[in-house]
Amino acid sequence: MADYDVAVIFGLPYRDRATFPNNVFFALQGPQGDEWLDKPTWKGQVNLREHMVRRQLSASVIQAINRIRCRHVTDDRGGCPPADVFIVLPSGDQGDDILAAIRREMPGLQVVDWPFEPDGPKVRRGSAGAPxxxxxxxxxxxxxxxxxxxxxxxxxxxxxxxxxxxxxxxxxxxxxxxxxxxxxxxxxxxxxxxxxxxxxxxxxx
Structure with a gap:
């Protein structure tokens, strides 16, 4: 897989939102009370739980992308062999945040829209009365x-x-x-x- 030049990521590795961020934060900062569980803020993050979920998704996606040959450094500027990555991201802020994280970790990345349709292109049937x-x-x-x-x-x-x-x-x-x-x-x-x-x-x- 390290020599492949194409990666397709269909579906994101979501973890349990009710347990994953809480368990990680408690492990690092100690148990928190009901007040924090109702409003999980920390160091300016209004919703730390959602922030952690997005960061976890971003890290997993970046790791998946770098399974193919783009992980091989070819020059002293951090260049790599050309590769294509096709990925379906959620719409809205969550997808934008994940894409921004990918851009930060992989500078020079060229991003283009992928006209992907899950059910294939729509096909219009002709008139049933004239078959x-x-x-x-x-x-x-x-x-x-x-x-x-x-x-x-x-x-x-x-x-x-x-x-x-x-x-x-x-x-x-x-x-x-x-x-x-x-x-x-x-x-x-x-x-x-x-x-x-x-x-x-x-x-x-």
Missing amino acids: HERLLTFMDNRAPGRTSMTVVARELGLKPNAKKDLQKNLRNQDHPTTLALKAIGVGYAVTGKGRSARSELVKAA
């Missing part, structure tokens, strides 16, 4: 075999009524959708009767 093109694309990319209409409806985002309309069109051998599917080797098949009936699209090998 023709999306259906053709979906089936064209499918491997040969059978695909149930339940799977098709889920992939295309079709509501029950739209699914029924599509199945009605597929039963029509002259419908444009049916003809377009045939052109790529896909046919519509229904097996069974009544509630046990199963509707599928069958793609030839």
Whole structure:
């Protein structure tokens, strides 16, 4: 890991806010009474507990960053090999404080925004009432075999009524959708009767 040129830090190592800062402060300064627990101030820090949590987070993040090759000093000015670090920080003052601490400990750091989206880029579905093109694309990319209409409806985002309309069109051998599917080797098949009936699209090998 010491020779890697990229680090990705997703998630921060939070400790228990109710015990960690209190235990550390008590260990260094001795037990405190209820008044301090209600208002944990010390040497100008209005909320020492929060300050300690942020410092602990900052130290852990800086240590994680320096696991890769940026820890290797290459010149007498403290230079290091180039490396990229991707990190997700909380919004607001806490994230700003952690970033400021990283900058202090790693002077010369270049910071740029990372357009990260946890759930991936948003994809807008087309109209559920006009699935023709999306259906053709979906089936064209499918491997040969059978695909149930339940799977098709889920992939295309079709509501029950739209699914029924599509199945009605597929039963029509002259419908444009049916003809377009045939052109790529896909046919519509229904097996069974009544509630046990199963509707599928069958793609030839």
